[in-house]
Amino acid sequence: MRPGRKALGAVMALAVLAGCGAEADAPDFVVRNTGVRVRTDALFARSLDFPTRVESTATAALEYWGGDWSALDGRLITFDGAAHVACGTLGNSVGCFDGNLRISTQDAGQQVRCVEETVLVHEIGHAVIGDADHTDPRWMDFTPVLEALRGRPGYVADGEVPCDLAVSVWRHPAPR
Numbered sequence: 711m712r713p714g715r716k717a718l719g720a721v722m723a724l725a726v727l728a729g730c731g732a733e734a735d736a737p738d739f740v741v742r743n744t745g746v747r748v749r750t751d752a753l754f755a756r757s758l759d760f761p762t763r764v765e766s767t768a769t770a771a772l773e774y775w776g777g778d779w780s781a782l783d784g785r786l787i788t789f790d791g792a793a794h795v796a797c798g799t800l801g802n803s804v805g806c807f808d809g810n811l812r813i814s815t816q817d818a819g820q821q822v823r824c825v826e827e828t829v830l831v832h833e834i835g836h837a838v839i840g841d842a843d844h845t846d847p848r849w850m851d852f853t854p855v856l857e858a859l860r861g862r863p864g865y866v867a868d869g870e871v872p873c874d875l876a877v878s879v880w881r882h883p884a885p886r
């Protein structure tokens with residue numbers, strides 16, 4: 711494309727959107743009133759049950775944190791295939807809450823097999839109680855969430871495997 715006023719205008723529009731933290735892309739689907747974007751090749755995120763798994767996992771997390779879906783109302787959850795997501799002054803992290811949620815679909819360099827294995831449960835905690843410094847004792851427990859989400863299938867290239875849930879993934883500090 712010939713560089714001209716039109717191209718410059720588009721670049722400036724992008725810069726403005728980035729500057730105010732807006733997400734330019736529309737969600738791939740909506741759960742309750744929460745948008746979900748899939749930016750990963752992880753099989754679980756391509757699975758037909760993904761929307762219902764996001765919903766039930768988030769419901770269990772919201773319950774644990776004493777919140778409800780209003781805490782996620784109008785927010786956007788992005789599942790990202792990269793090992794780390796940018797997170798403001800926190801730098802690279804496996805998950806981020808800055809009004810919206812960004813969740814890596816990798817854990818220690820491996821693609822995870824189900825949404826329950828991601829740090830979604832952790833980041834929803836920030837959406838409900840804030841607490842960026844992780845002073846609440848619940849950041850070090852998560853046993854009730856583990857009980858609620860236990861026994862679900864995960865997805866690998868040759869089929870289904872059990873989800874390998876561990877409270878350490880959701881606890882603070884989360885693995886980097």
Ligand SMILES: [Zn+2]
Pocket residue numbers: 832836844882
């Ligand atoms: Zn945190």
